[in-house]
Amino acid sequence: MSVATSDIEDSGKDRGLLKNAILIAGPTASGKSALALDWAERKGGVLVNTDSMQGYSVLNVLTARPSEAELRRAPHYLYGHISPATAYSTGMWLRDAMRLIDEGTFAGKVPIFVGGTGLYFRALVEGLSEMPDIPQPVRERWRYRLMEEGPDQLHRVLMREDPEAALRLKPTDSQRIVRALEVLEASGKSILAWQAERGRPLVDHASAHFFVTEPERAQLVHRIDRRFEGMLAEGALEEVRALTAMGLDPALPAMKAIGVRELQAADTGEISFDEAILRAKIATRQYAKRQATWFRHQLGQEWRRLTPQNP
Template sequence: MTRQAILIAGPTASGKSALALRLAREAGGVIVNTDSMQVYDILNLLTARPSAHDLEIAPHYLYGHVPPAFSYSTGRWLADVEALLGRAELSDKPVVFVGGTGLYFRALLGGLSAMPDIPAEIRAHWRRHDAEHGANKLHAILAGKDPLAASILRPSDSQRIVRALEVIDASGRSIVDWQKETGRPLIDPRTTRKIVIDPDRAWLGERIAMRFQTMMTSGAIEEVSQLLALQLPNELPAMRAIGVKEIAEVIEGRSSAEEAANRAIVATRQYAKRQMTWFRNQLGDDWERLAYP
């Protein structure tokens, strides 16, 4: 386990990266990405990855290291973190984990449940069904196969619904049962400083709008053009990043930039609301709660 760690969770656009940068600079530490979208290459602006200036202030790891053609998982992230923490040059460095993916924080503190191997044909089957029929249809199928998992998943959460269907088909056991079998944590929850940013929603909404407008004028359209040129399946996580679908419609001449920005801003605000709800319900009293960084 790493000797000194700080965890900073929070919704998108809440200022958590700036707080992480300040704390890492003060402690002489490094920053590790704890956000499932910021791992992907190409989507620098759209996923709000650290700027070149930020990278000069403190070392950053696990940002943009995954090609968008891959479907990166929590298990893969945890394995990458474990390898990173084992590097000799980081053995005496404080580590600041920052991001908005709750499952990454949960895995870091409590270990990751063992999961069955998913045969390629089962994975392809359910991803094809997701692309053809959508999340609501798959949620109804899951309710018949695994009622317990269906009861705790949002009908619109296609990624987790597909995962639950894969697991029940591959193993005959509910993903909920597998998740009860926790693994080994990588850091000690008792000695780790844990911070969650819980900002005012109106303030956050304005920041989201301003940030996305800046993205649109700073190269986000060019990023999506690069991504679309790869001709990747729409069900891949990178293709589902907020802003990709909206900007793709601009590129294809089916929407104006203003309309696309407005839709992406609404989607980002809805996503931030879900993040805040998860953090409030899932993170315990041992987390410091800040209204803003």
């Protein structure tokens, strides 16, 4: 997979916050991280994680974060910087990316955003609405009610207080239900009203370079299967055991990382390890398919499609 150097040179002096950024999206195991690292080395780039799971600590191997050797080859940011106990959101990630800009991280460097979370890329390009600060007592109260009453009951509360927001959420979507209730109590305004007020894009669209990796399906499946086997050899089970020992709420995003529940079930004897491996591989393939579908339908014509055979 290669792209001519001229394709990623500076492209003008258009207005925008972060000029000449390179965005590389793609499904899991599609080769985007290797491509981004290669460009970072050749172009003097700074790599920024744009994947919701790779931001969590503990799950180094299971989320396919860069290895220690890869981290030494170019500057990497927003990898493994968040505790699994945190319900990390797109807004939180965008604020962390903004902090990098404020700190001068990209001065004289090429910013390269790489990952598989479509909403992060959308926030980069389109901006994201500001959300109110949630007082800790408000946050803790709704988290406690979720634990005591369950998401179905809180969905009914939201249906009574903010029916339009409730209709957009599944009764099982505990994190988003709680978030909507927190915002409503803290600000007196529906989360939908906040979301309608777009913020400023982080990257300058006119000078940015957009790429999405699209391997052939059979090749992607092979990569997924081979990678998960490698994860086990590199300590994925030990990571899951460390995560389990933290006693976290199963509804937290980090607990839903592919491989966590499967390996937990095998470790307790609920299923065999062979069954766990098979389930994790299937879940990863399904996830990659959903990602590819999202990118195909949600990304605009400016995104250049790349495959190993046809860059």
